[in-house]
Amino acid sequence: MITLTVRPLERADLVPTLAWSGGPGYLGELASRLDDVERGEMAYLAVVATLPVGLGGVVFGGDAGCIMQLAVLPALQSQGVGTMLIAALEAEIAARGLARAELDVEIVNPRARALYERLGYTVIGEAAASWPQRRPDGTEYLYETTVLRMARALE
Ligand SMILES: CC(C)(COP(=O)(O)OP(=O)(O)OC[C@H]1O[C@@H](n2cnc3c(N)ncnc32)[C@H](O)[C@@H]1OP(=O)(O)O)[C@@H](O)C(=O)NCCC(=O)NCCS
Known part of the structure; x- marks a missing residue:
């Protein structure tokens, strides 16, 4: 069974495995979005799953x-x-x-x-x-x- 949690995206989430979301260069884009989050200009969420890997x-x-x-x-x-x-x-x-x-x-x-x-x-x-x-x-x-x-x- 997969357990899902929604929480704010964290800098620790920005690892190469996340490239599925937009390609290898996308991690830099996500990092700059987290800068926007820190300035209070936007929110960015992640759905986190626990499943056998x-x-x-x-x-x-x-x-x-x-x-x-x-x-x-x-x-x-x-x-x-x-x-x-x-x-x-x-x-x-x-x-x-x-x-x-x-x-x-x-x-x-x-x-x-x-x-x-x-x-x-x-x-x-x-x-x-x-x-x-x-x-x-x-x-x-x-x-x-x-x-x-x-x-x-x-x-
Ligand atoms: C074979 C298999 C089970 C190995 O599992 P894995 O999680 O990829 O193995 P590991 O990550 O522990 O080790 C493999 C590689 O990661 C590297 N590695 C190990 N620990 C690491 C770590 N903490 N950080 C970064 N790299 C690491 C190893 O040096 C190794 O290098 P390689 O990618 O050049 O081979 C997996 O790749 C797989 O499912 N392959 C397809 C199916 C298959 O072939 N099954 C085996 C049938 S006998």
């Missing part, structure tokens, strides 16, 4: 937890949400008394792989994988790919 699961089995289905809202990617999510999923694995985290990354996803390597994961294998996907017209097909299995020992 990152999702991921972990399957417990054997001596490891396998992290799966990591996804971050595109507008908020590259700002540390994924790193925070992975740390929290690793804590779930450790809380089960398991000593290793594993995850699969598609060979065609080098950016995600680089992130996992920065977080201490190393490649331990490679396998064919497939799962059902939908085309834009709604029809389903079997997506076939190659994934790298990566793992990290938890302290």
Whole structure:
């Protein structure tokens, strides 16, 4: 469920993620509007939403937890949400008394792989994988790919 609040726009809101509202150069325009607000010449409001912006699961089995289905809202990617999510999923694995985290990354996803390597994961294998996907017209097909299995020992 999305919770919405209306409040005055603040200077702290003026981050690059806000570019959706008018393009990259728009932040300067918003800053000058906030100058107008401070002079008492206008009001400027923001609708603020709380909603999930990152999702991921972990399957417990054997001596490891396998992290799966990591996804971050595109507008908020590259700002540390994924790193925070992975740390929290690793804590779930450790809380089960398991000593290793594993995850699969598609060979065609080098950016995600680089992130996992920065977080201490190393490649331990490679396998064919497939799962059902939908085309834009709604029809389903079997997506076939190659994934790298990566793992990290938890302290
Ligand atoms: C892969 C994914 C889950 C990573 O989540 P994320 O929130 O983008 O990851 P992070 O922000 O923690 O780290 C990624 C990047 O941000 C940088 N970063 C991390 N923390 C940061 C911070 N506090 N401030 C700025 N940048 C930061 C990292 O250096 C990294 O750089 P890159 O953009 O060049 O790769 C996400 O990008 C995603 O959903 N991608 C599409 C789906 C997908 O590929 N899922 C993975 C399947 S295995």
